[in-house]
Amino acid sequence: METHFSKNQLKDEQNKSSEKNFRKCVHCGFCNSTCPTYNLLGNELDGPRGRIYLIKDMLENNKPANEKIVKHIDRCLSCYGCMTTCPSGVNYMHLIDHGRSHIEKTFKRNFKDRLIRNFLSLTLSKAINFKIVLILTRLIRPFHFILPKKIRNIINLMPSKIPKKTLSKMTIYPPYKRKKPVARVALLTGCVQKVISPQINEATIRLLNRHGIEVIVSKGIDCCGSLNYHLGKSDLAKKNFKKNISTWYEEYLKNGLDAVISNTSGCGTTLKDYGFIFKSDKDFKKKAKKISELTKDISEYLDENVKLNFLKDMKNIKGYKIAYHSACSMQHAQKVHSIPINLIKKTGNEVFDIPDGHLCCGSAGTYNLLQNDIAKKLLEDKISNIEKVKPQFITTGNIGCITQIAQGTKIPILHTVEIIDWYTGGPKPDILKKL
């Protein structure tokens, strides 16, 4: 794609990097074929190629965003299905992040939109704020029908109960039997996940501790920052990124860290991108690169570093038919697909890919809250494809997908780490107790 950025514009590092990406694009349109929003809406501007043109036009011509551009960019799921298909290696993720940040700086959304987006930014990125909102939602749920549609959608997606934690809050979880640790890792426990599904972090910690690994849960680390980043609030997100990078880097220097573990693939994708985001920041460049290098999805870490001690009497445990939902952030952004499947297969269960598994379930961070109609259609398609496999339960590695898919089916769904924990000596997940 031809570009016409001025020399002055290219002094800006983000423009420089986006320009490289625009130049890689040969406008072949292959990406459109795997884009969920293009497939649903059939409009060129609702596909990656069209969006790339919109972003290029804004950045190159120093144009503020307008209603039309915002509509089509907002409809992008950031699922990155287009990146898997692109033969030219265009990093669409960096382009859409740049586009969103430009929109936030140059376009004033209407009052209602600003209110909802600021509300999401404030509540979802802080576990304590989210917990308070969950309690309040329980009080207003009976009257939710009088509220505007978007607020109703948000309330409908909120869980009605806050599950109890079974592991006490600590900053260091030593290996079982107080053995000398074979490795030391930091765990990102997340913001929303630790409130609505504490069992995922608990299974991760138990599993790692049982295999001799010390787990650090650093104080003050809540959100990975991706929520604000994808809302276009890049300044706010960067404050969050810097806090995380500084905390983990200090831990790495002082006591040593073998990895930073993410068990939410949406967050892991952002952690792995810290190095790129700060590549021109002289104070954070080195630290951010190190944190990105240390970041592993839990499935990758287990596969590369841990000899899992599966239960000896595993053959006596009932075999299940499991559908594996490959989260977009896992398969398209991190390119991790077969690792979790192979790990689950080691438990002796049957694992099935879901037809059209490359397509998003509609969760996509705050997407199901902000673009409910498209998200709902994608969910219906996903559920219908899952049902074709006739699984006894579903598994995935991302809390957003777990919450979204659970809205559309009664088939139980759980995080992959819960299965591995169970088959290596942990408790059977509650959700499967009736199976």
Ligand code: SF4
């Ligand atoms: S597939 Fe890649 S090169 Fe082709 S139009 Fe899409 S982004 Fe551009």
Ligand code: SF4
């Ligand atoms: S990220 Fe997903 S929704 Fe957005 S353009 Fe790419 S394929 Fe389409």
